Amino acid sequence: MIAERETLKSLSDRLLDARRDLKAKPDGVLEELARTHSLSMSDVLALLPASEAVEAKGVAFERVWAELAEWGEILFLIHNAHGVFEIRTALARGSWGHGYFNLAGGAALGGHLRGDACRSIWLVDRALFGRRSCSVQFLDAAGEVMFKVFVRRDAARELDREQCAKFEAFRQSL
Template sequence: MTAHHADASDAATATAAGADTDGVDARLDALRGRLLADPGGVLEAVAAQTGFSLHRVVDCLPAEMRDFAPGTAAEAAMTDIAGWGTVTVLVHSADLVLECKGPLPLGQFGRGFYNLAGGSPIGGHIRLDRCTAVGFVRRPFMGSGDSCAVIFFNGDGEAMFKIFVGRDEKRQLLTDQVERFTELRARLRTPGA
C-alpha cells in the first residue's frame, strides 16, 4: 500500500460518521476489492458513493494502475506534458465535466497563478501552489480500453484538473504519449510508493 496522507475530506468524513479506525479500514478494504473487480468506472462517482476523497479512491486502485508524486512536482509535470502534443484537459465537478483538447502551453508563474497562454485552446490561470499531489493513473475505462491520466490533487484530496493522454482517429492511445506518460511517472513518483 502506498503512503497516503489523510486529506481534509477523509478526516471530515470519518469524524462526521463517528467512525473508528477499524470501520474506516474495513470500508477501505471493501473499496480496494470493488476497484480490483471493476477499476473502469468514473472515480468521482465512486468517491461520492463511498464518502472518500478522489485521492483516497485513486490510492485504492490496484498498485500497478497508480503512482503518486508530491505536489512540488506539479510544475515539472506540466512542463513535460507541454511537449506531448494534443492532450485532453478535464475538469470534473458535481455539475460539469468540461473537456478541452489541444497542446498544453508552457506556463509561467505570475501574480500567484501558473498562467497558460499562447496559441492553444487550452489556457487559464492555475493555483498550482495548492497542488499537494500528482497522480499517475493507467487503467481501463468504461470498456474503451486503457486511459492514462495525470491528476493534480488539492489539499482536500480532490482533482484540481486532469490531463489525459491523447487518442488517434481509431480512439487508440497515442503510443508516443504513453511512453512520455510512463517516463514521467517513473521519474516523478514518490520513492517507495
C-alpha cells in the first residue's frame, strides 16, 4: 500500500523523501528504501555520498568479475522481494560463450550469467545495521540489482582485512 501511494508522487518528491529517510536511518536496508518510495536501486544508490558508493559502467563486467575471482571466498547474495539468498564461495573466473558469461571450475556457484544485461556496477562501502559493509552490486537496465558480492567476514563477524584492502584498492582504480 505504501508503494502504491508513493507512485502517485513525482520522482523528485520520492527522491526527496528517500533522501530524508536515508538521513534518518543511514544504515538501513537500501532495498526497503527503494520499495517504500517506488524507486529503483540505481536511484537509491545514487543518493549515497561518493564516499559510500562509486559507480562503474556495465561494460566493466568482465574486468570486475575477474578481480572478484581473485579474492578467494566471498559472499554472493541475491536479494529480491521473496528473500535473501547467500552463498559463501570463491568465484570461478568465467568465460563468454553462447551469449552467456559461463561459470565453471568447481566453485559452489556455477551457471550462466547474462553479463551483457549488466548496465552498472556499484562499489558500496557503508554501514548496514551498525557495521561496515563492503559490496559490489551488479545492476540491470531497469536499475535493479542482479546480484551482489560482499567482502567476507571472519568468525568474529569483522570484515576480512585482506579482502577489504583489495576492495578499497579496486574501488580507487575505477
